[in-house]
Amino acid sequence: MSLLPSDYELSGFFDEMFTRPEDGRVRQHYQRLAEGLAALAPAEFDRRRAAVDAAFLRRGVTFTVYNDAQGTERIFPFDLIPRIIPAAEWRRIEAGLIQRVTALNLFLDDLYHDQKVLKDKIVPPSLILGAKHFRREFMHFTVPRGIYVHICGTDLIRDAAGNYLVLEDNLRCPSGASYMIENRSAMRRALPQVFARYGVRPVEGYTDDLLRALLHLAPEAAEKPTVVLLTPGVHNSAYFEHCFLARQMGIPIVEGRDLVVRDARVYMRTTAGLMPVDVIYRRIDDDFLDPTVFRPDSLLGVPGLIQAYRAGRVALANSIGTGVADDKVIYAYVPRLIQYYLGQDAILPNVNTYLAAEPADRKFILENIERLVVKAANEAGGYGMLIGPASTREECARFRAQVAAQPRNYIAQDPIQLSRSPTWCEGRLEGRHIDLRPYIICGEKTTVTPGGLTRVALRRGSLVVNSSQGGGSKDTWVLQGEN
Amino acid sequence: MNASEPPFLRPQATVMLSRVAHSLYWMSRYIERAENIARLLEVNLQFVSDLPDARASSPNLWEALLLSTGGRELFGQLHGEPGGQAVTEFLAFDLRNADSILSCVYAARENARMIRDQLSLEMWETINELHLLLKASSASSDWAANPAEFFARITRASHLFQGLTACTYSRSEGWEFIQFGKYLERADKTTRILDMKYHILLPVATDVGGALDTAQWQAVLRSASALEAYRRYHVREILPWKAAEFLIFSDSFPRSLHFCAGQVDEFLRRILGETAARPRSGAARSSRRLLGELQSLTIADVLQRGMHEFLVEVRTGLVAISDEVVATTMFYRAESALDEQQQQQQ
Numbered sequence: 001m002s003l004l005p006s007d008y009e010l011s012g013f014f015d016e017m018f019t020r021p022e023d024g025r026v027r028q029h030y031q032r033l034a035e036g037l038a039a040l041a042p043a044e045f046d047r048r049r050a051a052v053d054a055a056f057l058r059r060g061v062t063f064t065v066y067n068d069a070q071g072t073e074r075i076f077p078f079d080l081i082p083r084i085i086p087a088a089e090w091r092r093i094e095a096g097l098i099q100r101v102t103a104l105n106l107f108l109d110d111l112y113h114d115q116k117v118l119k120d121k122i123v124p125p126s127l128i129l130g131a132k133h134f135r136r137e138f139m140h141f142t143v144p145r146g147i148y149v150h151i152c153g154t155d156l157i158r159d160a161a162g163n164y165l166v167l168e169d170n171l172r173c174p175s176g177a178s179y180m181i182e183n184r185s186a187m188r189r190a191l192p193q194v195f196a197r198y199g200v201r202p203v204e205g206y207t208d209d210l211l212r213a214l215l216h217l218a219p220e221a222a223e224k225p226t227v228v229l230l231t232p233g234v235h236n237s238a239y240f241e242h243c244f245l246a247r248q249m250g251i252p253i254v255e256g257r258d259l260v261v262r263d264a265r266v267y268m269r270t271t272a273g274l275m276p277v278d279v280i281y282r283r284i285d286d287d288f289l290d291p292t293v294f295r296p297d298s299l300l301g302v303p304g305l306i307q308a309y310r311a312g313r314v315a316l317a318n319s320i321g322t323g324v325a326d327d328k329v330i331y332a333y334v335p336r337l338i339q340y341y342l343g344q345d346a347i348l349p350n351v352n353t354y355l356a357a358e359p360a361d362r363k364f365i366l367e368n369i370e371r372l373v374v375k376a377a378n379e380a381g382g383y384g385m386l387i388g389p390a391s392t393r394e395e396c397a398r399f400r401a402q403v404a405a406q407p408r409n410y411i412a413q414d415p416i417q418l419s420r421s422p423t424w425c426e427g428r429l430e431g432r433h434i435d436l437r438p439y440i441i442c443g444e445k446t447t448v449t450p451g452g453l454t455r456v457a458l459r460r461g462s463l464v465v466n467s468s469q470g471g472g473s474k475d476t477w478v479l480q481g482e483n
Numbered sequence: 484m485n486a487s488e489p490p491f492l493r494p495q496a497t498v499m500l501s502r503v504a505h506s507l508y509w510m511s512r513y514i515e516r517a518e519n520i521a522r523l524l525e526v527n528l529q530f531v532s533d534l535p536d537a538r539a540s541s542p543n544l545w546e547a548l549l550l551s552t553g554g555r556e557l558f559g560q561l562h563g564e565p566g567g568q569a570v571t572e573f574l575a576f577d578l579r580n581a582d583s584i585l586s587c588v589y590a591a592r593e594n595a596r597m598i599r600d601q602l603s604l605e606m607w608e609t610i611n612e613l614h615l616l617l618k619a620s621s622a623s624s625d626w627a628a629n630p631a632e633f634f635a636r637i638t639r640a641s642h643l644f645q646g647l648t649a650c651t652y653s654r655s656e657g658w659e660f661i662q663f664g665k666y667l668e669r670a671d672k673t674t675r676i677l678d679m680k681y682h683i684l685l686p687v688a689t690d691v692g693g694a695l696d697t698a699q700w701q702a703v704l705r706s707a708s709a710l711e712a713y714r715r716y717h718v719r720e721i722l723p724w725k726a727a728e729f730l731i732f733s734d735s736f737p738r739s740l741h742f743c744a745g746q747v748d749e750f751l752r753r754i755l756g757e758t759a760a761r762p763r764s765g766a767a768r769s770s771r772r773l774l775g776e777l778q779s780l781t782i783a784d785v786l787q788r789g790m791h792e793f794l795v796e797v798r799t800g801l802v803a804i805s806d807e808v809v810a811t812t813m814f815y816r817a818e819s820a821l822d823e824q825q826q827q828q829q
Contacts, residue, residue: 060599060611234597247600258500260817270498270756271656271812 005189009431010260011136012420014162016083016434023319029086029483036194037081041320042427048190049080055189061182063237063467076179077472079423080190083434083454086482092450093156093164096276096348099338101152101440104325106341108148112139122340123333124357126408131330132325133172135286137293141310143319152211153177153453156348158419167416167435169334171326172318173283176453177206177439178241179473181248184451187475199480201450206439207248210281214249217315225278227251228268230259232284232300242283248412256284261304264311269469279315280305286320313427332411352414356407360457365403365415370396372412374403389415406461418463421474423456433457435465436476450478462480487677499656501813503601507595507657508809511664513591514610517584518641519672520574523548523679523706524584525634530702545570547682551675554580575626575634584637588617603651606644613640656754663750663808671801672744674794676706677730680723681791700726707738727790728782740797741777747801748774751808766807773800 010021013131017030019472026034037045056062062073062189085093105140110117111128118125128134153174155167188195211227218225231242233255246253258268267274282289288298290305308314324330332353335346354361354372365372369388386399403410420431440450454474455465465471527548532690549555554573557580562569577583581590592614600608616622616636626633645665652658661779680703700721704710713721713729733739748770757767785793 022804042711057615058608058612060596060607105647140645157558234593239596240599252503253502255502258502262817267817268498269501269506269815271501271660273815274817275498320731382797 005428005430008422008429009420012160013417013431013433014158014160015431016419016421018082018422029084030481031483032197033082033084033194033203036191036197041193045424046427052080052186052190053080055186056182060240061179062240076284076467077458078183079456079458079472079474080185081422081423081424081429082187082475083436084477084479086479088482090450090478092347093381094450095293096164096166096346097154097438097440097448098349098446099344100154100166100169101149101442101446102332103334103338103341104152104169105146105148105442107337108319108322108325109146110325110341112141112148112160112442117337117340120340122336123330124408127327127329128324131324131327133286133321135321138321144219144312144315146321147217147442148322149215149325149440150217150319151436152439152442155282156436156438157351157416159417162419164436166331166334166348166350167351168331169326170437171322172285172439174439175238175241175283176437177210177449178244179477180439180449180453181206182244182453183453183473183475198477200477201480203449203451203476206449207245209441209443209447209449210245211249211251213441214251214279214281214317216443217317219312221313222276222278226268226276227279227281228254228277229279229325230254230256230284230302232256232288236283238283245281245283248342256300256302259302259305261302261308264304264308264313266302266305266308267312277314279317281317286323289316289320302434329411337375351416354412356403356410356412361412362403362407365410366400368410369400371416374399374410374412376409387415416463418457418465419456421456423458423472423474425458425460430460432460433463434466434474451476495729499540499660503598503657503679503813504660506598506602507660508664510591510594510598510610512668513587513594514641514644515665515668516582516672517587517591518638519669519676520552520584520587521634521637521641522630522708523552523676524571524574524622525631525638526702526706528567528571528630528634530698533698547679548574550682552582553675554582571630576623585617588614588637601657603647605647605651609640609647611642613637613644616640632775643760659750659753663696663747663754666743666746666750667801667805670747671742671798673707673730673738673740673743674798674801677727678701678791678794679703681707681794696723697721704730709736711737712736724782724786727785731785732777732780733781741774744770744774744777747804747811751804754808754812764811766811768798769804773797773804774791 003284008024010024014379015035017027019027046089054223056075060073062075062084073473075097107117111134115125117123118128118185141184149171151174155170156164157167158164180203191435208457214227215225227247228251229242229246231239231253233239238240242253252268254268260267260269260274266277266280268277270332284300287294288300289434290301290303291316295299305314306320309320331350332355335350336345338344354365356362365374369386370391372388373388374388386395388396400478403412418433418435421434422429423432425432434454434456436454439449441447441449454466454476456472456474457463457465457470458472459470462470527544531544545567547557549558549565552574558565558570558573561577569584573580573583575584578586578589580586592610595602595607595610637773646657648661652661680699697720700723703712703727704713704721707730709730712733713726716729717725717829718731729736729739731740734741734745736742748767751770752762752767755764755767757763762768762771
């Protein structure tokens with residue numbers, strides 16, 4: 001198979017597999033993959049790719065697109081060219097992620113207790129106290145073992161020089177870990193010879209680590225703790241993942257209607273009567289957990305659950321109120337939080353972010369607005385956002401006025417860059433943009449599963465890797481050694 | 484390994500959620516139902532094609548099929564008079580008919596998906612593949628090209644599922660619910676297969692025991708996969724009362740009412756923890772009564788009571804058993820369950 005079509009685009013972005021445009025050589029750690037692929041005829045490669053798709057469909061490794069009687073489910077498109085990360089590179093990522101989530105956990109603990117970080121003026125109080133995901137009801141509540149974030153998915157991207165940058169943290173219910181594991185098993189079947197030539201670190205330990213972290217939260221009184229996974233149900237887009245994880249951990253998967261609360265104790269309805277529940281790995285957002293406390297119209301939750309949680313009779317992972325720390329303005333403060341709580345420099349930098357609240361940054365934003373992405377603090381989902389390079393003079397002027405009037409409400413970032421990886425597109429390899437979501441688990445100790453979910457934007461030129469918008473995924477190989 | 488470190492124990496999933504039990508039970512029933520309808524359709528198609536032309540065009544047979552599967556009324560509303568093509572499509576593909584093969588397979592698969600974590604990969608793949616087969620755009624052309632083969636594929640998928648369940652599924656409470664659902668559904672379908680003969684009103688009395696009558700009884704036996712087993716048992720010929728006797732009372736053939744009722748009773752007692760000679764629950768009493776009848780009655784008793792009446796009675800008994808098990812294990816009130824448990828602990 002001719003690996004590099006003559007018109008393969010190498011300029012402008014960092015390519016995972018090939019070096020700079022001037023020479024276009026295969027990077028050292030991709031060498032064995034290149035050899036393995038060269039031995040495959042394109043037709044054979046295509047056959048294996050089709051076999052993987054068929055297996056995903058047969059096994060029901062799908063996500064739900066929308067609800068109807070026939071349940072429209074799609075497979076998450078999978079690309080056979082893996083992303084490969086050498087050991088030293090991974091060690092840095094791992095250290096950076098552990099540092100980051102440690103600081104975020106300390107930050108949450110501080111926010112819900114003494115709020116030193118606000119008193120010391122590291123973070124403006126207005127950002128926290130008005131934030132949508134700040135749960136003032138849980139001020140001074142002590143979460144089990146003092147851990148707020150048990151499962152974290154942090155999205156990383158690479159700039160033009162190949163440096164890893166943090167794009168965002170997901171501290172509520174990060175999803176995708178099941179695809180990380182299923183992708184690996186697909187890869188082993190699709191390219192067994194290539195796989196065997198590399199020493200790839202396994203990702204299957206994820207579910208053991210997760211279960212350990214969940215058991216760690218069980219109330220002391222529970223001798224043989226019962227852990228369950230709480231799902232919104234079969235129509236949720238991530239339902240496959242909920243089943244997968246529950247199955248791998250050997251714990252029951254429950255819906256809200258399977259649980260009842262009596263005397264501040266959570267029980268599940270079994271065929272032999274009610275059974276007490278000690279730890280809940282919930283895949284339901286805060287707002288839907290308990291209709292008597294949060295949204296009264298929620299049918300997904302369990303009336304009385306919060307009461308049991310407050311009484312310390314049941315543990316929740318992740319804790320309630322973590323969303324305040326993955327807010328996009330708080331994001332800008334994370335390097336300072338690392339400095340504040342740990343006295344260290346951030347190992348993994350943020351995307352270059354400017355805070356309009358600070359005079360020097362504000363001046364820079366106002367002067368360079370047409371080259372920046374500007375985001376409003378309290379808006380989400382693309383509202384209150386300006387993409388300078390793609391906007392008109394008038395739009396830029398309007399945002400300039402808004403930033404000047406309410407500097408506290410705005411941040412600005414350099415337009416993001418995503419590295420590219422060769423991806424099979426209709427019979428040939430083309431460069432497509434990718435990101436990386438590794439998974440961090442905080443229990444007795446903090447672990448990062450060696451690997452993660454590499455998402456790929458399958459549309460040419462697209463920087464959007466979301467599965468709902470034409471994104472696919474790749475297996476992520478973290479090597480035992482350097483190549 | 485550090486000696487002081489305790490071994491890492493997985494919490495054993497020994498308890499079964501009521502919702503899971505409910506889904507296992509219905510998944511199993513729907514698969515069995517889809518298989519039975521597929522077999523009924525296949526046999527009826529072949530039976531009709533063997534008949535002389537005048538009889539084949541008679542709507543009688545298709546009418547009987549609808550009456551025995553219980554879809555006559557809905558069919559009437561949708562289509563009017565029953566004809567071969569319309570009835571087959573109604574029973575195979577019509578999603579408005581909750582008992583069509585397609586509806587059953589969708590329902591089985593949806594139940595399986597809800598409890599995907601509880602099934603073995605092999606079981607789930609089999610249901611999912613059957614679902615994909617029926618959902619495929621080629622399904623209706625496959626069916627039109629070779630209906631017998633199409634229905635046989637469905638039957639085979641169900642058999643594969645049952646074999647895989649036996650080979651890959653732990654003998655746990657879940658197994659009991661799967662078996663309970665399967666045998667309950669199968670008993671119900673066997674009563675309906677027998678009833679079909681009742682609904683085919685013979686034009687003249689002399690037809691009883693005639694060539695056509697024999698052919699019909701042969702079809703009835705085939706609908707229950709029982710023809711070969713019957714022949715091994717009664718070598719000589721197919722006699723109506725012998726065929727009925729075989730399908731009702733055989734104690735070894737796995738689709739006979741007697742055999743199914745025995746299995747229903749067995750799994751029901753395990754599910755409800757009924758160990759004593761005298762049953763505690765209403766469900767176990769109903770089941771014991773039904774089994775007792777099937778153990779003690781003769782075909783003469785049944786014919787005297789009226790075959791159709793007898794079958795309706797059996798079906799009513801099955802519904803009562805099913806309702807009671809569902810109410811006791813799945814839809815109990817939380818307060819009363821907790822009270823009872825606390826009583827037991829004191």
